Amino acid sequence: MNSTEKVVIAGTPVEPGTATTITIPIPQLYTHTPLEMPVHVIRGKKPGPRLFVCAAIHGDELNGVEIIRRLIHKTNNSRLRGTLIAIPIVNIYGVIQHSRYLPDRRDLNRSFPGSEKGSLASRLANLLIKECVENSTHAIDLHTGAIHRSNIPQVRGDLKNPETVKMAEAFGAPVIIDSKVRDGSLRAAADDLGIPIIIYEAGEALRFEERSIRAGVAGIKNVMRTLGMLSRVKSGKEPIKPLVVSSSSWSRAPISGIFHTKIKLGEIINSNDSLGSIADPFGETEIEIQSKHTGMVIGRTYLPLVNEGDAVVHIAQTDAVETAADTFADFIER
Ligand SMILES: [Zn+2]
CATH class of the missing domain: 2.40.50.100 (RNA polymerase II/Efflux pump adaptor protein, barrel-sandwich hybrid domain)
Structure with a gap:
């Protein structure tokens, strides 16, 4: 993907130097209630990488929703190089139900890359890949621990890919896990497309954990600086030296x-x-x-x-x- 190419999401072009919210229609509820997935796109005037950030693929994992809300407010398109494509809530159905899963009881993060004619989970996965991931050059997927289980802020990724290592180290979480790709995950699908991706896991389901949220916002901005999307902070602290485990x-x-x-x-x-x-x-x-x-x-x-x-x-x-x-x-x- 060339960083100067057009950005078109769900048929809507996004011009350089603009910020917009594009709503992608998704299968409606059986109550005749229409549903859509809002995608925030912030495109800088200058060309650069296209970073895709998403949260709540598991509908009960909420820290990432707040991380993206704060990230969008803090990202100014006049200073940005490249494009930020951010989805605070991917699994709309799960968030409504406070559930990890989709209404068909499938786990969206086991349903990638998905297909147009597959199950509900498969269709949503396909939509995410076609409209957003394939429009990106880099990706960050935000998760938390399960219900009643908390994680310290940690980054997971395939450390065989040097670009992934660069992103993982830049993030600034105290732990990096070189972890195997799980079949059907967004990570596996991004890997197959040659898009470097890291997972940020922090806190527990159905809770906001302030330290995890702050570290997440700072981490994404650190990655954006390392990718050249934001200017480096002159008097910033030394980056954290993470514990890397396999x-x-x-x-x-x-x-x-x-x-x-x-x-x-x-x-x-x-x-x-x-x-x-x-x-x-x-x-x-x-x-x-x-x-x-x-x-x-x-x-x-x-x-x-x-x-x-x-x-x-x-x-x-x-x-x-x-x-x-x-x-x-x-x-x-x-
Ligand atoms: Zn998760």
Whole structure:
């Protein structure tokens, strides 16, 4: 994609030096209620990359909705080089229902690249790819943890692609995970189109988490500076040196019961350290959970009720624990 080419979304051309909201019609509700997906397009006078940013592909993951709202307010087309294409809410149906899924109970992020004649999820995925992703040169997809599970701000991407590495490092999250692409995800579809993409995961579903939101807005702007879309800040702080890991794993509940833990997000854990205990409600049996890995806690459940096999603590594996601890402390102080 040439950065000086025309930008046309849903048949509407966007001229250099303009900002507009384009509404893409999507399948209506069975109540005869029409639905549309608003896309914000801010195009600078000067040519440059086209960055696609989207949130709420999972309809209960809301931090990204607020990140994009703030990003749009802060992006001035007179200073922008290139184009920002931003969708604060992709899964309109899910957001209405406070649900991760679509009304057909499919996960949109397992339905890419989709097709015009497929399921509802497949059609929405296809629309997103055809109208927005194929119009872009770079992409950022915003997510959060699941309901009752919170993630510390983290970026995921395919670190074999140097352009993806550049974006991931520029973002400024304390953790980067070199993670495998999941079939059917937006990431997989963007990868197939040769568009570098990073995922920002922060906070939990159905909640606003201020630190995650601020880090998300700052992160996207950092990426835009690195791509040359915004001018660099002269007296800016040194960028954060993120912890880069290639594997992370969830510790799971060995039995069902009440989960007690004092583990904090960002905490350093050594192999065999206690992650907490699970007791039955009468306190007759209590089993301690020990960490199988050394690393940093990047996610945890906040629901004390667990079934056997439930994921309770997510650890990014690393032996460089002191550096990891310093990085997290640096992030918290900003
Ligand atoms: Zn998600």
